[in-house]
Amino acid sequence: MENNELIPVYHFCVVHQVEISFIDVLQQYGLVEVMKIDDNSYLKESQLADAERYVRMHYDLDINIEGIEAIRHLLEKLDQVQQQNRSLQNRLGRYESPAEAPSYGA
Amino acid sequence: MAFIDYYEILGLNKNATADDIKKAYRKLARKHHPDLNPNDKDAHKKFQQINEANEVLSDPEKRKKYDTYGKDWQHAEQYENARQSAGGGAGGSRGYSGGGGEAFDGEDFSSFFQSMFGGQGGGRSGRQGKFRGQDYNAELTLSLTEAFATHQQTLTVNGKHVRITIPAGVENGQVIKLKGYGAPVTNGGPQGDLYITFIIGNLPALKRSGNDLFMTADIDIYTAVLGGELTLDTLSGKVKLKVVPGTQNGSQVRLKGKGFPVYRKDGQFGDLYVVFNVKVPVNLTDEQKALFTQLAALK
Numbered sequence: 001m002e003n004n005e006l007i008p009v010y011h012f013c014v015v016h017q018v019e020i021s022f023i024d025v026l027q028q029y030g031l032v033e034v035m036k037i038d039d040n041s042y043l044k045e046s047q048l049a050d051a052e053r054y055v056r057m058h059y060d061l062d063i064n065i066e067g068i069e070a071i072r073h074l075l076e077k078l079d080q081v082q083q084q085n086r087s088l089q090n091r092l093g094r095y096e097s098p099a100e101a102p103s104y105g106a
Numbered sequence: 107m108a109f110i111d112y113y114e115i116l117g118l119n120k121n122a123t124a125d126d127i128k129k130a131y132r133k134l135a136r137k138h139h140p141d142l143n144p145n146d147k148d149a150h151k152k153f154q155q156i157n158e159a160n161e162v163l164s165d166p167e168k169r170k171k172y173d174t175y176g177k178d179w180q181h182a183e184q185y186e187n188a189r190q191s192a193g194g195g196a197g198g199s200r201g202y203s204g205g206g207g208e209a210f211d212g213e214d215f216s217s218f219f220q221s222m223f224g225g226q227g228g229g230r231s232g233r234q235g236k237f238r239g240q241d242y243n244a245e246l247t248l249s250l251t252e253a254f255a256t257h258q259q260t261l262t263v264n265g266k267h268v269r270i271t272i273p274a275g276v277e278n279g280q281v282i283k284l285k286g287y288g289a290p291v292t293n294g295g296p297q298g299d300l301y302i303t304f305i306i307g308n309l310p311a312l313k314r315s316g317n318d319l320f321m322t323a324d325i326d327i328y329t330a331v332l333g334g335e336l337t338l339d340t341l342s343g344k345v346k347l348k349v350v351p352g353t354q355n356g357s358q359v360r361l362k363g364k365g366f367p368v369y370r371k372d373g374q375f376g377d378l379y380v381v382f383n384v385k386v387p388v389n390l391t392d393e394q395k396a397l398f399t400q401l402a403a404l405k
Contacts, residue, residue, distance in 0.1 A: 015237040048238045086279040094313040
């Protein structure tokens with residue numbers, strides 16, 4: 001890697017055995033952000049996990065780009081709902097198994 | 107070690123064609139793939155099962171062996187020895203890689219599979235590279251008292267000791283990412299990350315809701331009527347609380363800044379809510395009854 005934060009798209013494609021055009025399409029759909037530096041294309045390291053997930057969805061599960069886009073949207077919603085659910089469960093914990101309150105005499 | 111019915115897992119009968127197996131597998135993989143079911147352990151487990159079933163049934167050699175022995179799979183080793191001496195070889199099959207940062211390899215196969223096919227799992231062809239190291243997931247259980255203060259803990263993840271600083275105010279179910287603490291890779295890519303999920307329970311006498319704490323304080327009827335002072339044990343130490351005369355059962359007071367620390371905001375705290383539980387005296391003596399009667403008559 002030339003830079004710890006940037007992954008050459010070419011390198012990514014070689015490792016995953018995917019066409020560079022696949023990354024271009026992901027970029028067109030706003031699923032990843034590709035940076036151009038001196039005519040070379042790079043992915044941010046923070047996007048690697050997402051890019052690998054899209055590769056699996058497309059090549060392993062035969063999901064087209066529109067489907068991946070819809071799934072991403074739904075997974076984001078799912079994440080929000082899970083966070084909300086967690087927060088509500090934590091609040092609900094207040095009312096479960098009534099507290100054995102310590103006795104404080106006057 | 108129990109026999110595993112791979113046909114049942116894929117919803118097929120024994121006459122299924124290679125195409126039937128492929129279709130059934132693909133359908134189930136789409137449903138249970140970890141990438142589409144994040145944080146769902148049941149889906150992950152199911153995905154491992156269908157991947158294993160496909161690994162066997164989509165490989166003619168393995169399927170033949172599986173079909174031949176079935177529930178008598180313990181004899182498979184003898185079969186294998188005979189097969190190897192006859193010069194046979196195991197073929198590879200195409201399987202899916204696990205998602206969600208959770209690698210799927212031979213180690214994820216059941217002991218039934220390992221016993222029958224040994225190290226033949228994961229003989230996949232085609233694209234299976236992984237540029238980024240595998241992410242690790244771990245759970246860390248903390249008491250409410252531990253989550254109250256910033257402290258350090260050492261975790262053991264995949265045999266490695268990781269010392270982390272846990273900021274005060276971390277919440278139940280919260281996930282933090284430790285970049286680069288996942289699995290290494292050999293192809294020049296970055297190391298995976300470590301995700302830690304915190305499990306934090308309440309104390310019997312103290313409940314947490316966000317940054318606020320709630321507790322119940324019992325007071326006798328005399329304190330409720332005449333007022334008084336209580337000393338409460340809180341996570342930050344003892345707190346004196348004035349009870350105003352005429353305090354009603356179930357009423358609550360807020361002690362500002364005596365709640366839980368706000369995550370990553372030094373010096374900021376939530377509030378402590380104290381709910382009064384007025385205890386009415388029982389088993390009165392004759393003298394007490396007389397005095398209450400006298401009191402009632404004054405009303």
